[in-house]
Amino acid sequence: MPVELSDLYRSLSTVADDQDPTHPELVRRYADRRARVRAAGTGLTVALLLGGVAVGGRLVLAADGPPPLPPPADTPGPTATGSVTPPSPTPSATSSSATSTPSSVTPTRTTPSGTPPAPTTGAATPRPPTSIPDRAFFVLAAANRTGMESQGEGAMLPILCGARHASDSAVVQRRGRYLAYKLAGTPAGNVPDGSYRHTITIYRPGRADDALRELRQAVRDCPDQRLPDDTRTWRQRLLTSGAYGDESVLFEMRAPYPEGMGDPGAEEVRLVRAVRIGDVVTVLWEQGWEHTAAVRSQVDADSRRAVAAIENWLD
Incomplete structure (x- = not known):
């Protein structure tokens, strides 16, 4: 109980x-x-x-941290197993905008990794010149100046057995001048020690090298000749030109001094150098002064000045 x-x-x-x-x-x-x-x-x-x-x-669990966030809307959930067919994916906004892009827009080329290639930083090809400014002509060194200079027409090269140059048909523009120079140390008041016929020629693209090739061949084909109004025989030969511009040609012309001039057995010497810089050819033809002989070191120095002036013009 x-x-x-x-x-x-x-x-x-x-x-x-x-x-x-x-x-x-x-x-x-x-x-x-x-x-x-x-x-x-x-x-x-x-x-x-x-x-x-x-x-x-x-409550304690809730205080320890926020509940896990739901997965993003575009994150696929776990794949169902068995015979249940997963729902078809909904087209995203990106694919919709891609299909609506006008056909006139050029697609961006990508590399195999899927990233766009780096932009090309190469410099654009400069346009060939069409006219020759005054600044394209070089200035003599102060010790060589005589103040005697003139613009004018004239031959670009000496006569070489009457050779014809097919490259003349590709000339865009040609300008020339005459200038006299003196050697360093020549007393003031003396006559010049020499003179130049200086010409600059623009050729159509790809034809300037033809002009130098034709010049080399013309010198080879004319080892000697007599010039008009001159009883002497001139001999021509190619010389090693050295590094000037993209390529260059140097040749000499030799003949005995006229009777009663110069030392016995001495020869009058003329030097001609043609230099190509791109589609431009400059020619420095040393013509002397009253039968003086050209000095190679002076012609080389003035050739470098002539090339530098054209390079500065073309830059």
């Missing part, structure tokens, strides 16, 4: 001395109901405790 029931009987016997407990089953039913109520209360208390623990644990 439960303890509560015994206590109840004792209480009843003590308090109600003059009453007879004629219905003990009522007392037992009351005790059983009270026991069930207490059991239900105990279960409810346990449930509340478990619920509080769960809620508290969830």
Whole structure:
């Protein structure tokens, strides 16, 4: 018998001395109901405790850090296995814009790695010149100047056995001048030590080298000749020109001094150098002054000045 029931009987016997407990089953039913109520209360208390623990644990986890973010919209989810067919992908905005690009737009070329190639930094090809300015002509060194210079027409080269040059048909423009020079150390007031016929010629693209090739051949084909109004025989030969411009040709012309001039057995010497710089050819023809002889070192120095002036003009 439960303890509560015994206590109840004792209480009843003590308090109600003059009453007879004629219905003990009522007392037992009351005790059983009270026991069930207490059991239900105990279960409810346990449930509340478990619920509080769960809620508290969830709060603790939430305090430790934010919940994981959902995957981006364009990130594919895990692939379903089995017979379930995955949904067809939705076209992205990029593909839609690519298909709507007008056909006139040139697509960007890419390398095999998918990255666009680096832009080309090479310099653009310069346009060939069509006219010759005054600054294309060189200036003599201060020690060689005489102040005697003039622009004028004239032959670019000496006569070489009447040779014809097919490259003349490719000339765009040609300008020339005459200038006299003196050697360093020549006293002031003396006559010049020599003179030049200096010409500059622009050829059509790719034809300037023909002019130098034809000149070499003309010198080879004319080892000696007599010039008009001259009884002497002139001899021509090619010389080693050296490094001038893109290519150059140097040849000499020799003849004995006229009778009564110069030292016995000495020869009058003329030097001619043609230099190509791209499609431009400059010719320095040393013509002397009253039968003087050309000095190779002076012609070389003035040739370098002539090339430098043209290079500065073309840059």
